[in-house]
Amino acid sequence: MGVVWLMWFDHSSNSGRLLLMLLAVIGVGIAVWRRCGDKGCGAALVRGWWHRRLWRENAGPLGLAGPDGQAGRVVSVVGDEWGTTSTYRLWPGQGPAAFEARAVELAHAMGVLTARVSSPGPGLVMVRYLTGDPLGAVSLRPWPLMSVARWQLGDAVPSGVGEDGRVVTVALWSSSVLLAGSPGSGKSATMWLLVLAAMLDPSVRLMAVDLKGGVELGLVASRAERLATTLDDAVAVIDDALVEVSGRYGVLRERGLRKVESGDPSMPPLVVVIDELAELTGTGSKESKAAGESLRRLVATGRAAGVTVIAATQKPSSDVVPTGLRDLFATRIGLRCGMRGQAETIAPEIAGELTKIPASQPGTAYVVDEGGSWQRFRAWYLTDDMVRQVASAAEAARS
Numbered sequence: 001m002g003v004v005w006l007m008w009f010d011h012s013s014n015s016g017r018l019l020l021m022l023l024a025v026i027g028v029g030i031a032v033w034r035r036c037g038d039k040g041c042g043a044a045l046v047r048g049w050w051h052r053r054l055w056r057e058n059a060g061p062l063g064l065a066g067p068d069g070q071a072g073r074v075v076s077v078v079g080d081e082w083g084t085t086s087t088y089r090l091w092p093g094q095g096p097a098a099f100e101a102r103a104v105e106l107a108h109a110m111g112v113l114t115a116r117v118s119s120p121g122p123g124l125v126m127v128r129y130l131t132g133d134p135l136g137a138v139s140l141r142p143w144p145l146m147s148v149a150r151w152q153l154g155d156a157v158p159s160g161v162g163e164d165g166r167v168v169t170v171a172l173w174s175s176s177v178l179l180a181g182s183p184g185s186g187k188s189a190t191m192w193l194l195v196l197a198a199m200l201d202p203s204v205r206l207m208a209v210d211l212k213g214g215v216e217l218g219l220v221a222s223r224a225e226r227l228a229t230t231l232d233d234a235v236a237v238i239d240d241a242l243v244e245v246s247g248r249y250g251v252l253r254e255r256g257l258r259k260v261e262s263g264d265p266s267m268p269p270l271v272v273v274i275d276e277l278a279e280l281t282g283t284g285s286k287e288s289k290a291a292g293e294s295l296r297r298l299v300a301t302g303r304a305a306g307v308t309v310i311a312a313t314q315k316p317s318s319d320v321v322p323t324g325l326r327d328l329f330a331t332r333i334g335l336r337c338g339m340r341g342q343a344e345t346i347a348p349e350i351a352g353e354l355t356k357i358p359a360s361q362p363g364t365a366y367v368v369d370e371g372g373s374w375q376r377f378r379a380w381y382l383t384d385d386m387v388r389q390v391a392s393a394a395e396a397a398r399s
Helices: 002-008 014-036 041-058 096-101 103-110 187-199 231-255 277-281 286-305 340-346 348-356 384-398
Strands: 074-080 083-089 114-118 124-130 157-162 167-170 176-180 205-210 226-228 270-275 307-313 331-334 364-368 374-379
Touching: 041 074, 041 083, 041 103, 096 103, 096 114, 096 124, 103 114, 103 124, 157 187, 176 187, 176 286, 176 340, 187 270, 187 307, 187 374, 187 384, 205 231, 226 231, 231 270, 231 277, 231 286, 231 307, 270 277, 270 286, 277 286, 277 307, 286 307, 331 340, 340 348, 348 364, 348 374
Parallel strands: 176 307, 176 331, 205 226, 205 270, 270 307
Antiparallel strands: 074 083, 083 124, 114 124, 157 167, 157 374, 331 364, 364 374
């Protein structure tokens, strides 16, 4: 009957054409609704429309539009419970840095708490608009290494959960890690994740420097070849590690190799753990300056020789971690910093973000790789009893 009616209706009139357009829109809407079902497509369509409208209105005033003031094309808009991730096409000559520079203003313009900028590929920029903090409500599962009998240093260490809910890992083999954060930030607990992972590898040779009298790293005493608790002993540990590096370079030259391969039994991994770094490099004494230079050499030359340095401090400053030392670390983990200067010392790329980490979220951190790319995550928290449990498992793995 409806078909007969449409055939009868005057298609040439304005009202007829309007009616046909309306019916077409309704038909498309019904088709989309049937296809989406309960998948939230309606909300996605509304979100996409609203986002594109805000983007067109604000791209120009924020200085992110093209030469003629036109907003860049929105490639995709994907929403979740914590916000929206939008991908934009960059104009010729435009780069992600332009978006990074206006991230705060962009967040305000789009009506969200935070805007995080990254680039998924050439000619594209991705902005993660957060309306809440996923890490504030994250429920961490048990640390994956709590129940393992042993671990290989060549495998990246599960260290926490990112904003996307995925596990964030930190590499130790052929690497070096610098951790820093104010007291109460979760620096020690985060450091222990890396130290325990190293201890769980029976092949790892471990040396430790604890210039807080052995209070922090005392649990590694039975596992470590050396545990230095004074400045003189710490310098001796670093110098011995440098001698080891020199010897390994000699072996590499004889074999025609450029670096130690993972699993080489003749040159097992050597891990040097240092806490508190400020007591080693930041006292201003002649011995402290000499120790800082030796540490710089160890970090610079150790990677190819299979030597990993894990250094931690709760007093990050240019005296403790000079730029020439900081930039040699393959991985930097920054936790909450009370002052901007401290944050700039550990990770100038995201200094502002480190000062914004709430004191109520210990373990919230940013991991920065050699290329300057970073990721925000919440580290697993281990109680003292948990640390002892894993340390005991590490001892059993060697027996």
